[in-house]
Amino acid sequence: MFSAYWKLAEIAFKRQIVYRAANLAGMATNICWGFFRIYLLLAVLGSGKEIGGLDHDGIIIYAGFTQAIIAPLKIYGGWDLLRAIKSGEAISDFCKPIDFYSMWYARDCGQAAYQLIARGLPIMLLFLVVFKIQLKLSALKGLAFLISMSMALNISFSWRMIYNAIGFWVLDARGIAIMANAISEFLMGFTIPVSLFPEWLQQVVSLTPFSAILDIPLAILLDRPAGTEEVFLLLGRQLFWTIAMFITARLILRAGAKKVVIQGG
Amino acid sequence: MQYRTSFLLEVLANFCYAFIDLAATIILFTHTPALKGWNLAETALLLGMTNTSFALAELIGGGFDLFPQMIRQGGFDQVLVRPLGHFFQVMTSEFVLRRFGRLTQGLMVIAVALPRVFAWKTVFGMAALLLPVIAGGALFYLAIFIVQATVAIWTVESLEVFSIITNGGNEVLSHPLDIFHPVLRRFFTYILPMAFINYIPVAAIMGKPLTAAGVPPWIAWFSPLFGVGAFLLARRFWDYGVRHYQSTGS
Numbered sequence: 361m362f363s364a365y366w367k368l369a370e371i372a373f374k375r376q377i378v379y380r381a382a383n384l385a386g387m388a389t390n391i392c393w394g395f396f397r398i399y400l401l402l403a404v405l406g407s408g409k410e411i412g413g414l415d416h417d418g419i420i421i422y423a424g425f426t427q428a429i430i431a432p433l434k435i436y437g438g439w440d441l442l443r444a445i446k447s448g449e450a451i452s453d454f455c456k457p458i459d460f461y462s463m464w465y466a467r468d469c470g471q472a473a474y475q476l477i478a479r480g481l482p483i484m485l486l487f488l489v490v491f492k493i494q495l496k497l498s499a500l501k502g503l504a505f506l507i508s509m510s511m512a513l514n515i516s517f518s519w520r521m522i523y524n525a526i527g528f529w530v531l532d533a534r535g536i537a538i539m540a541n542a543i544s545e546f547l548m549g550f551t552i553p554v555s556l557f558p559e560w561l562q563q564v565v566s567l568t569p570f571s572a573i574l575d576i577p578l579a580i581l582l583d584r585p586a587g588t589e590e591v592f593l594l595l596g597r598q599l600f601w602t603i604a605m606f607i608t609a610r611l612i613l614r615a616g617a618k619k620v621v622i623q624g625g
Numbered sequence: 626m627q628y629r630t631s632f633l634l635e636v637l638a639n640f641c642y643a644f645i646d647l648a649a650t651i652i653l654f655t656h657t658p659a660l661k662g663w664n665l666a667e668t669a670l671l672l673g674m675t676n677t678s679f680a681l682a683e684l685i686g687g688g689f690d691l692f693p694q695m696i697r698q699g700g701f702d703q704v705l706v707r708p709l710g711h712f713f714q715v716m717t718s719e720f721v722l723r724r725f726g727r728l729t730q731g732l733m734v735i736a737v738a739l740p741r742v743f744a745w746k747t748v749f750g751m752a753a754l755l756l757p758v759i760a761g762g763a764l765f766y767l768a769i770f771i772v773q774a775t776v777a778i779w780t781v782e783s784l785e786v787f788s789i790i791t792n793g794g795n796e797v798l799s800h801p802l803d804i805f806h807p808v809l810r811r812f813f814t815y816i817l818p819m820a821f822i823n824y825i826p827v828a829a830i831m832g833k834p835l836t837a838a839g840v841p842p843w844i845a846w847f848s849p850l851f852g853v854g855a856f857l858l859a860r861r862f863w864d865y866g867v868r869h870y871q872s873t874g875s
Contacts, residue, residue: 382785385784385785385786386785388786388789389785389786389788389789389793392789392793393789393793393796395806395809396793396796396797396805399804399805399806399809400653400660400800400804401653402804403657403660403661403800403803403804404653404656404657404660406657408657411656411657412656532630532634534635535632535633535634535635535637535638536634536638538635538638538641538642539634539637539638539641542638542641542642542645543641543645545645546645546648546649551645551646551649552649552652552653556652556653556656557652558652558655561652
């Protein structure tokens with residue numbers, strides 16, 4: 361069965377290669393936005409040492425990282441499932457002898473892998489090089505970051521499944537979904553770093569799964585956790601949300617499947 | 626009934642997106658009293674103005690957004706056959722009502738920021754002064770939408786690169802130009818003079834030094850004209866594009 365998922369991921373990965381030109385255009389856009397964010401945050405920093413725990417280098421890393429994950433994590437919204445629901449493709453997918461969530465996740469992983477390598481990595485590197493940032497690397501940090509990113513990808517995918525699944529019940533789900541996604545963008549710290557939020561808002565964010573998508577891998581990149589124990593705590597929190605969102609997404613998908621298959625769409 | 630709800634939701638979603646930018650700006654100002662001498666109210670005024678201009682352009686020029694699709698589906702040939710002007714037809718082909726979300730946000734922000742920037746006595750006078758500026762700004766954004774659509778006559782698909790200028794420009798203009806790299810400042814002043822949409826006129830009215838833009842203060846009086854000029858140029862380009870489309874015989 362695993363080979364089937366691998367194949368799905370591989371196909372999804374290869375499909376992305378066709379869109380090379382669009383990818384480059386998207387990358388150019390991301391890079392420009394990264395620069396805008398950097399100038400804004402540096403202006404807020406002014407002559408101070410740090411804002412929300414971010415110093416000059418931290419700001420660059422934040423900007424580079426947020427732009428790098430746009431494509432792989434579909435931060436601006438992924439609508440594949442909603443489209444499949446509206447076109448009826450989802451119904452046939454449900455009838456296949458393969459797990460719906462896993463099938464879609466395998467595809468998403470393939471896409472994300474390509475976007476991380478072909479878009480995310482170059483963007484991140486560009487900002488690091490242009491602003492001459494030395495990223496402190498260690499085997500432990502690298503490993504923790506990779507684990508954190510995989511969990512972030514999964515949580516992001518589960519979230520996308522959830523807001524796309526609104527389409528099973530609502531005729532024109534896009535409006536609600538766009539709003540939900542916009543709020544998630546803000547709460548995860550994509551517009552401005554979470555550490556800049558007022559205390560009460562940070563508390564609110566920590567109660568949502570969005571805190572585990574961007575902020576935790578970012579914290580690892582920025583060397584925020586003081587020691588190995590804190591790294592484990594962060595990853596543990598992320599694991600909690602991964603599982604919670606995984607279960608929630610699957611439950612909602614199952615309910616959606618019941619609705620379309622039994623009631624005939 | 627469901628469609629009315631979904632429409633309201635899209636307006637709300639649009640408003641949400643615009644509001645989030647505002648919320649982010651407000652939060653940033655809790656970490657610093659001013660951005661290169663511009664406080665929250667003044668920055669909010671910039672933000673409100675550019676969003677209003679942008680939203681107006683989106684509302685009016687929604688048809689241009691869908692133009693690439695129209696070409697692909699062959700609808701443009703029908704447009705050319707009709708006795709009405711093609712420019713007018715395309716422009717009015719779609720009235721994107723949901724943009725009212727962003728427009729509402731922009732106007733609300735201006736309404737709140739204006740009395741905090743200027744003394745109450747002068748508020749209405751300032752609003753009157755800024756009205757043509759906002760209109761000029763809308764024309765400027767509309768000009769870019771027109772150019773973006775016209776280019777699709779050659780490229781068939783709309784180029785994402787334009788969103789850097791429209792959305793990116795709106796983002797940049799939502800903040801005082803002073804904070805950006807000199808290259809960026811000069812680009813938005815001399816090469817693509819979008820700084821005249823809000824920054825230059827507001828800075829001039831407030832008596833702030835225009836050293837960041839590097840233009841003499843008196844030029845601020847002509848701000849709306851840059852939008853008008855851009856629009857006329859874009860219109861010319863559109864006509865050129867349509868002639869090309871007709872001559873190559875789709």
